[in-house]
Amino acid sequence: MSEISExxxxxxxxxxxxxxxxxxxxxxxGCAPATVLRLIMKATRGPTIVTEATGCMEVASTxxxxxxWAAPWLHTAFExxxxxxxxxxxxxxxxxxxxxxxxxxxxxxxxxxxxxxYDIGIxxxxxxxxxxxxxxxxxxxxxxxxxxxxxxxGGTPYGASTTTSQAGKAVPGKLEQKKxxxxxxxxxxxxxxxxxSPYYWKDLIMKARKGIEVNGPAFLHVFAPCPRGWRSEPxxxxxxxxxxxxxxxxxxxxxxxxxxxxxxxxxxxALAPQKKKPVKEYLQAQGRFRHLFTPQNxxxxxxxQAHTDEKWQRLLKRCGLMPPKTAA
Amino acid sequence: xxxxxxxxxxxxxxxxAVALAVKQCDVDVVAAYPITPQTIIVEKFSEYVAxxxxxTEYICxxxxxxxxxxxxxxxATGARTFTASASAGLALMHxxxxxxxxxxxxxxxxxxxxxxxxPLNIHGDHSDAMAERDSGWIQIYCENAQEVYDSTIQAxxxxxxxxxxLPVMVGLDGFTLSHTLENVKTLSDGDVRRFVGTRQFPVxxxxxxxxxxxxxxxxSPMTMGPIALPxxxxxxxxxxxxxxxxxxxxxxxVHDEYAEMSGRSYGDGxxxxxxxxxxEVAIVCLGSTxxxxxxxxxxxxxxGVKAGLLRIRTYRPFPAEALVKALSSAKAVxxxxxxxxxxxxxxxxxxxxxxxxxxxxxxxFIVNYIHGLGGRDTNQTHIRRVYEDLQKIIRSRRVDDLxxxxxxxx
Numbered sequence: 001m002s003e004i005s006e007x008x009x010x011x012x013x014x015x016x017x018x019x020x021x022x023x024x025x026x027x028x029x030g031c032a033p034a035t036v037l038r039l040i041m042k043a044t045r046g047p048t049i050v051t052e053a054t055g056c057m058e059v060a061s062t063x064x065x066x067x068x069w070a071a072p073w074l075h076t077a078f079e080x081x082x083x084x085x086x087x088x089x090x091x092x093x094x095x096x097x098x099x100x101x102x103x104x105x106x107x108x109x110x111x112x113x114x115x116x117x118y119d120i121g122i123x124x125x126x127x128x129x130x131x132x133x134x135x136x137x138x139x140x141x142x143x144x145x146x147x148x149x150x151x152x153x154g155g156t157p158y159g160a161s162t163t164t165s166q167a168g169k170a171v172p173g174k175l176e177q178k179k180x181x182x183x184x185x186x187x188x189x190x191x192x193x194x195x196x197s198p199y200y201w202k203d204l205i206m207k208a209r210k211g212i213e214v215n216g217p218a219f220l221h222v223f224a225p226c227p228r229g230w231r232s233e234p235x236x237x238x239x240x241x242x243x244x245x246x247x248x249x250x251x252x253x254x255x256x257x258x259x260x261x262x263x264x265x266x267x268x269x270a271l272a273p274q275k276k277k278p279v280k281e282y283l284q285a286q287g288r289f290r291h292l293f294t295p296q297n298x299x300x301x302x303x304x305q306a307h308t309d310e311k312w313q314r315l316l317k318r319c320g321l322m323p324p325k326t327a328a
Numbered sequence: 329x330x331x332x333x334x335x336x337x338x339x340x341x342x343x344x345a346v347a348l349a350v351k352q353c354d355v356d357v358v359a360a361y362p363i364t365p366q367t368i369i370v371e372k373f374s375e376y377v378a379x380x381x382x383x384t385e386y387i388c389x390x391x392x393x394x395x396x397x398x399x400x401x402x403x404a405t406g407a408r409t410f411t412a413s414a415s416a417g418l419a420l421m422h423x424x425x426x427x428x429x430x431x432x433x434x435x436x437x438x439x440x441x442x443x444x445x446x447p448l449n450i451h452g453d454h455s456d457a458m459a460e461r462d463s464g465w466i467q468i469y470c471e472n473a474q475e476v477y478d479s480t481i482q483a484x485x486x487x488x489x490x491x492x493x494l495p496v497m498v499g500l501d502g503f504t505l506s507h508t509l510e511n512v513k514t515l516s517d518g519d520v521r522r523f524v525g526t527r528q529f530p531v532x533x534x535x536x537x538x539x540x541x542x543x544x545x546x547x548s549p550m551t552m553g554p555i556a557l558p559x560x561x562x563x564x565x566x567x568x569x570x571x572x573x574x575x576x577x578x579x580x581x582v583h584d585e586y587a588e589m590s591g592r593s594y595g596d597g598x599x600x601x602x603x604x605x606x607x608e609v610a611i612v613c614l615g616s617t618x619x620x621x622x623x624x625x626x627x628x629x630x631x632g633v634k635a636g637l638l639r640i641r642t643y644r645p646f647p648a649e650a651l652v653k654a655l656s657s658a659k660a661v662x663x664x665x666x667x668x669x670x671x672x673x674x675x676x677x678x679x680x681x682x683x684x685x686x687x688x689x690x691x692x693f694i695v696n697y698i699h700g701l702g703g704r705d706t707n708q709t710h711i712r713r714v715y716e717d718l719q720k721i722i723r724s725r726r727v728d729d730l731x732x733x734x735x736x737x738x
Contacts, residue, residue, distance in 0.1 A: 047546030051401065062554035067535055072544035074404050075553035076397055076427045083394035087359060087401030087409075088544065090385035094356045095406055098383060100526075106546055124397065127390030 009205050014042050018070070025068040027060040030227040030234025032241060033140040034060070035198050037111060040138055040220075041071065043208035048107045049088050053116030054078040056147040056226075057140065081112040082124035085135040107212050108135040114155030115145045118179050129188045129217040136211040136218045139181065142226035150229040154179040157249075158307065159300050160288045162229070167291035172300060177307065185219040186255045192218040194254040199242035200265050203252060207263075210254075223250045231287020243282045246275070248312040253319065260318040270321050276312075279305045331591035333519045340512040342473040342505035343368030346412065346438040346498070349480035351376050352520035356407035359387035359398035363417040364450045365502040366440040370412060392417035396424035396435075403433035404552055406543040408484065408527045411435065414502060415442035418456045422463070428495050429464025429568060431553055432542070434487035434527075435495040437465075438480060441615065441666075442502040443702040451703020452502035453666040454614065458676045460497070464568050466575055467644040469499040469614040471594075473510040476500045478592055481515075484524045485582045491574040493530060493542075501616040501666075503703065515590060523589060572645040579642055598647040600639040601654050603629055607636025609718035610658040610692075612651075612681055614640050617664060617699070617706055624711040635715050640677065648684040660693040660718035664734075666700040674698060674731040693721045699734035710734045 020041035027034035037057055041048075050073045052058045058075045061068040076084055089108050095101045112121050117139040125137060144162045145151040152165035157178045161167035165174035186193045192214040196204040204222065211218030223244055225237040232240060244250035245265050252263035262270055269276045280301055283289040292300050316322070340348065346369045350358065360370045376382045385402075389395040395411050403409040413421060418439055428435055439457050443449040457467060466486060470476045476498065483496040500506055515523075529541035532550075540548035556564060576598065583597025594600050600618070603625050604610060611621050618639040628635040638654050640647075655661055665675035673679055674696035685691045697714055700706045714734070721727055 049405065049544050049546065059555050062551050064554045064556040064560045065535070067551035067554065069551050070549055072546060072549045073551045074401060074544055075555075076400055076431070077423060079393070080397035080401075080424070083359075083389060083397035084401035086387055086389070086394070087357065087398035087403075087407075088405045090357050090359070090387050090398070091402035091405035091407035091409075094383065094385040098356070100406065101545070103546055123390060124394045127394055130390070131387065 009202055014205065017042050020044065020048070020069070020071045021061070022068045022070055024066070025061040026063060027056070028228050028234070030237045031056070032198055032224040032226065032237040033057050033113070033142055035238070036140050036204070036222045036224050039198065039201055039204055040109070040208045043205045043212065044107060044109070045209065045212055046105055046107065047103045048109055049074070051075070051081060051084040051088060051108070051110045053081040053112035053121055054147070055113035055116055056142070057111060057113070059147055078116055079120040079124055081110040081116050081121055081137065082126070082128035085110040085137065086128045086131065086133045089133045089135055109212065110135055110137045112137070112139060113147070114139065114141045114143060114153045118154035118181050126188065129185065129190050129219070132216050134216055136208065136220060138208070138220045138222060140222050140224040142224045142229060144229050146226045146229045155181065159292055159304055161291060162288070172291055172297045182219065182221040186258060189258060190219060191216045191257055192254070195221045195223070195250065195252050197223040197241040197245050197250060197252060199238050200245070200252065203263055203265065207254065229288070231290070232285055236285060240282070240285060243277065243285070246277045247279045247282045247308065248276055249279055249282055249308055251312060251315055253315065260315070262315070262319045262321065270316055279308050329587060329591045329593060331589070333515060333589055335513045335515055335590070337511050338514050339509050340473055340477070341368065341507050341509050342476045342500040343440060343507065344372055345473045345477035345512050346480050346500070347372035347376070348514060349477050349520070350410050351382050352515070352517050353481060353484050353524045354408065354521055355384050355410045357385045357387065357399065357402035357409045358411065359389050359395045359402065359409070360411045361389050361392045361395045361413070361417060363392070363414050365442060365506040366412045366414040366417070366438070368506065369438055369440070392420040393424060396421040396428060399435045400424060400428045400431060400433045403435050404431060404544050406527070406529070406545070408488070409435045410437070412438040412440070414440040415444055415456045418460060419444060422460065425460055425463035425465060427553070430564065432493040433495060434493055436480070436483045436487055437495065437497050439497050439499045440502045440506040441499050449702040450502070452504050453701045453703065454499070455667040455701070457497060457499050458667040461644065461676055464494065465644065466494055466496040466572070466642070467499065468496065468642055469640065470505065471616055471618045471639065473505055473508070474512050474592065475594055476505060477512050477514065478586060478590065481520055481524060482582050482586050486575065486579055488527050489578050489582070490528055490530050492571050492578055494568070494571050494575065499615065504616045513590070513592070519589065523586065576645050576647060594641050595639070598642040599650055599654055600641055602637040602639070604636035604638055604654055604657070606634055606657050608634040608657065608659045608722065609715050610636045610638055610655055610661045611664055611711070611714060612638045612640060612661060612677070613664040614643060614677065615666070617666070620706060620708060621711050624708050624715065628715055633715065633719070643677070646680060651681065652684050652688050655692065658692045660695070660721045662695050662697050662714045662718055664697045664699055664714065668698055668701070678731070693727055695721070695727055695729070696731045697734050698731065704735050706735060
């Protein structure tokens with residue numbers, strides 16, 4: 001993997017780089033996925049073709065005859081981000097070989113939400129990665145099918161209330177855990193997998209660029225709060241992106257050729273465990289977890305804390321870091 | 329008709345004929361998933377790739393759904409694109425077939441027509457392609473391996489024609505055509521390349537105000553496959569229908585141009601008429617069944633029966649007016665088809681043929697014969713009985729059963 005120069009990504013450089021994901025789209029107030037897409041398009045190194053699964057960002061950015069995309073962009077269906085990227089990459093390769101396109105290098109970036117990645121899109125994604133196509137797949141994870149009205153997905157966390165995992169008298173929200181999608185991608189033996197959060201924008205951009213520059217498939221799992229679906233304040237989306245990292249609910253890491261390493265924001269928590277915040281702080285800011293803060297469901301918060309801790313310990317081990325002596 | 333170019337006779341089955349045609353058409357991207365009885369196509373093409381005989385990116389996708397999505401995306405990027413499927417594989421592509429025609433991607437696909445489950449059956453019938461009748465694809469059904477070869481080559485010209493820009497499906501009956509060895513006259517690589525040419529692109533206006541070729545290219549950013557709400561969606565669909573209308577003219581043009589070079593023709597490319605000028609009893613059918621029907625027609629003609637055949641080669645777009653004209657002398661018509669529309673009236677083709685006659689000055693009796701489902705053989709005795717039935721109908725001026733079944737335990 002080529003070294004990324006941090007100097008290329010100063011705030012000034014980012015500000016000066018022309019936008020490829022333009023304003024005027026119809027995303028909701030406080031939509032973190034929109035911020036994520038804009039930042040990632042700032043990380044492109046040159047000519048880039050974008051493909052996007054059906055979902056919030058596709059719908060919000062391309063209502064005909066308008067578009068927010070200043071890069072060539074293709075949408076076909078919900079489950080096709082991986083297969084579309086495969087087709088685009090293969091076409092570019094052969095057309096370049098035959099001299100029918102001039103560009104030396106055209107990068108391919110695929111965007112999909114949690115539905116288009118964890119669930120309906122996982123087969124096409126897995127196939128594309130197995131075949132080794134050279135593309136960056138970006139998962140903007142807002143943890144439910146927000147575009148269709150906040151239905152639960154494989155990426156919805158335990159305990160969250162959605163419109164198909166409703167918190168009621170008999171069932172307290174989603175009873176299953178979030179699928180470890182990034183680990184599943186690492187298990188594909190792919191060259192680059194990373195997690196990112198828009199609060200740590202520089203880390204996010206660096207990782208996107210690494211994913212683009214690496215030869216072969218790369219997967220970037222980006223945490224992306226959705227105020228509508230999470231029943232959170234639109235002004236708190238970026239704050240929640242920070243809290244998720246500080247509570248270790250969503251740790252930031254990279255796996256380069258299968259070798260895990262913590263990214264700086266999470267490393268802070270590893271080196272100074274006292275800085276790790278309780279998950280309660282993260283949960284109480286969101287209406288989707290409101291029902292947990294009742295006497296009959298309180299124990300679920302403890303379960304979420306225990307599960308978060310257990311996963312964090314496992315990650316530390318994977319990163320070759322000694323787990324702290326006492327659990328937070 | 330004489331061929332104006334040198335040709336070579338090769339022993340090929342239908343699947344091999346497809347693979348050879350695709351090889352000669354300089355296809356840029358093939359994305360496919362194997363399914364019986366299409367498998368020989370992808371295997372043969374893989375052999376070409378392995379031996380460096382083609383300049384093609386060959387993507388072995390993990391499903392037919394991904395195969396069609398990859399073809400669509402490659403086509404949108406500017407590649408000439410091909411895939412092949414059958415039965416359950418085509419059914420799995422269903423969603424993407426509509427997206428491909430809606431994106432106006434000129435993908436070409438061979439379908440080794442096969443029954444749909446359940447019960448599981450790998451043999452020939454038209455249920456798979458008929459279920460995709462309304463997917464916005466041009467549909468061509470072939471009678472023999474020669475026509476499969478010729479039609480696959482023509483399909484790229486039709487699909488990529490600037491007045492069309494629609495995907496094309498070329499059907500070959502499972503096993504009967506896909507796996508049966510025939511003598512196939514093949515053109516030289518050079519002649520095929522000259523005939524298909526390189527892919528042309530319609531010129532469109534981008535949101536940045538540039539006039540550019542319709543494809544994904546960094547120098548001219550374009551948003552393809554957007555969301556279109558009730559205020560615009562309808563116009564997209566109307567334009568697809570316009571392209572289908574255009575295909576009614578373009579398919580015969582491409583067919584004739586090919587016929588001039590190769591010396592081979594299939595009616596006008598849309599419909600093939602056989603002993604139909606003065607026919608009183610006529611069969612309408614699709615695909616390989618036509619070969620058997622032709623044999624019976626010859627026998628009946630020798631016996632003095634005015635029998636004829638109309639083979640629908642192009643089913644989408646449906647050449648309704650030409651069909652009525654071609655059958656103008658017929659007093660009784662049997663529509664034979666290898667698929668069912670359960671709970672409807674027979675198969676999909678039957679109501680369409682009858683509907684075509686609604687405004688005609690004179691209307692023949694028109695009945696439906698469902699036959700050959702799941703690879704059940706339709707032989708000359710069956711066909712002869714159909715013509716006898718038609719003669720009876722003319723004599724009695726009565727139709728007892730509008731929809732009948734051939735070669736069935738009842």
